Amino acid sequence: MTDRLILTLAILGGTGNEGTGLAYRWAKAGYHVIIGSRSSKKAKRVAGELNERLERDFVEGMRNADAARACDIAILTVPYSAQRETLESLKHELSGKLLVDVTVPLDEDKATLVKMPAAGSAAQEAQEILGDAVSVTAAFHVISHTHLHRDSPIAGDVLVCGDSEAAKEQTMQLVAAAGLAGWDAGGLQNAVVVEGLVPVLIGINKRYKIKSAGIRITGEQAPT
Numbered sequence: 001m002t003d004r005l006i007l008t009l010a011i012l013g014g015t016g017n018e019g020t021g022l023a024y025r026w027a028k029a030g031y032h033v034i035i036g037s038r039s040s041k042k043a044k045r046v047a048g049e050l051n052e053r054l055e056r057d058f059v060e061g062m063r064n065a066d067a068a069r070a071c072d073i074a075i076l077t078v079p080y081s082a083q084r085e086t087l088e089s090l091k092h093e094l095s096g097k098l099l100v101d102v103t104v105p106l107d108e109d110k111a112t113l114v115k116m117p118a119a120g121s122a123a124q125e126a127q128e129i130l131g132d133a134v135s136v137t138a139a140f141h142v143i144s145h146t147h148l149h150r151d152s153p154i155a156g157d158v159l160v161c162g163d164s165e166a167a168k169e170q171t172m173q174l175v176a177a178a179g180l181a182g183w184d185a186g187g188l189q190n191a192v193v194v195e196g197l198v199p200v201l202i203g204i205n206k207r208y209k210i211k212s213a214g215i216r217i218t219g220e221q222a223p224t
């Protein structure tokens with residue numbers, strides 16, 4: 001397996017809150033991270049800000065297509081409404097790679113109610129758009145950017161879905177590198193549940209007046 005220190009990660013739509021939070025954590029862990037954007041200028045500015053914070057030059061900024069072409073693993077952090085257009089335009093560049101989909105299909109009028117696309121979930125839709133040449137996994141949905149931007153440990157777990165065991169294993173390594181505990185949550189079909197947790201958590205945030213609610217898996221170790 002490739003040494004993670006030389007892996008290049010491209011965060012497509014990486015100039016937003018979630019993308020920069022993941023970039024910060026992965027660059028801190030030693031990855032070479034590319035911030036992707038529709039604008040090269042914006043990507044470079046955001047990469048520069050992250051490097052300043054990190055006090056080292058681990059982050060680059062480029063247009064999404066260049067970032068997708070240059071990376072080993074791509075991570076998608078655009079709003080759900082931009083997912084199809086973004087992936088259709090990057091299909092060629094992503095061929096043969098792993099795409100970790102972080103997008104959450106939220107109902108624009110009622111973000112506290114679960115509303116899934118016809119494919120079942122955003123991740124399944126991504127797989128349909130990209131075809132078999134790309135391995136899609138789904139992860140990080142239940143981790144708020146607020147936690148990612150802090151240096152403190154995060155009290156929340158990540159559920160990872162995907163149909164390729166190797167792709168899931170690589171995604172779990174990225175989860176660990178971000179300082180999080182990851183759980184293999186099964187095939188990509190199960191992403192419906194993981195993505196669907198987000199509106200549930202947004203509702204809990206509102207009803208209980210808390211911020212950035214997450215989830216934690218509990219249980220007892222079975223005797224061997």
Ligand SMILES: NC(=O)c1ccc[n+]([C@@H]2O[C@H](COP(=O)([O-])OP(=O)(O)OC[C@H]3O[C@@H](n4cnc5c(N)ncnc54)[C@H](OP(=O)(O)O)[C@@H]3O)[C@@H](O)[C@H]2O)c1
Pocket residue numbers: 013014015016017018019036037038039042043076077078079080081082085086102103104105106140141142143144145146
């Ligand atoms: N924020 C969180 O705490 C959080 C947590 C878990 C999951 N998520 C999910 O992660 C994704 C990103 O969240 P976010 O809060 O970072 O989103 P965001 O700030 O609204 O958007 C992220 C980036 O997507 C790009 N973008 C926006 N509209 C676009 C369009 N029409 N076409 C192409 N690119 C577009 C923009 O980059 P450029 O202008 O540079 O191209 C923007 O900076 C969402 O799907 C969200 O549901 C977010």
